[in-house]
Amino acid sequence: MVKLMYGSHNHELAKSLVEHPYTCRLTKDEKTIIANMTKSMVKPRNILLTLKEHNANSCRTIKQIYNARSAYSSSIKGSDTEMQHLMKLLERDQYIH
Numbered sequence: 614m615v616k617l618m619y620g621s622h623n624h625e626l627a628k629s630l631v632e633h634p635y636t637c638r639l640t641k642d643e644k645t646i647i648a649n650m651t652k653s654m655v656k657p658r659n660i661l662l663t664l665k666e667h668n669a670n671s672c673r674t675i676k677q678i679y680n681a682r683s684a685y686s687s688s689i690k691g692s693d694t695e696m697q698h699l700m701k702l703l704e705r706d707q708y709i710h
Contacts, residue, residue, distance in 0.1 A: 637672045639681055647681045657682065
């Protein structure tokens with residue numbers, strides 16, 4: 614149960630939105646860059662450096678890069694398990710298994 618005491622905030626409003634989660638979200642262009650670099654097997658730290666080169670005032674973190682890479686991998690794999698996805702790739706590329 615939540616009980617409302619005074620009806621006001623217990624802290625002051627933020628003076629700026631620097632490093633606020635809303636302003637640090639990845640844009641569609643950045644997600645595309647991350648997807649393309651992930652396909653090319655670029656390390657996450659190098660992806661982060663590339664994003665910071667494009668925007669010096671960027672507040673992106675390595676955790677956001679890892680999360681975006683994970684979301685991209687999940688979107689590629691779909692609802693398949695790791696083994697099902699591997700078997701599809703082996704069949705697609707005509708490997709003997």
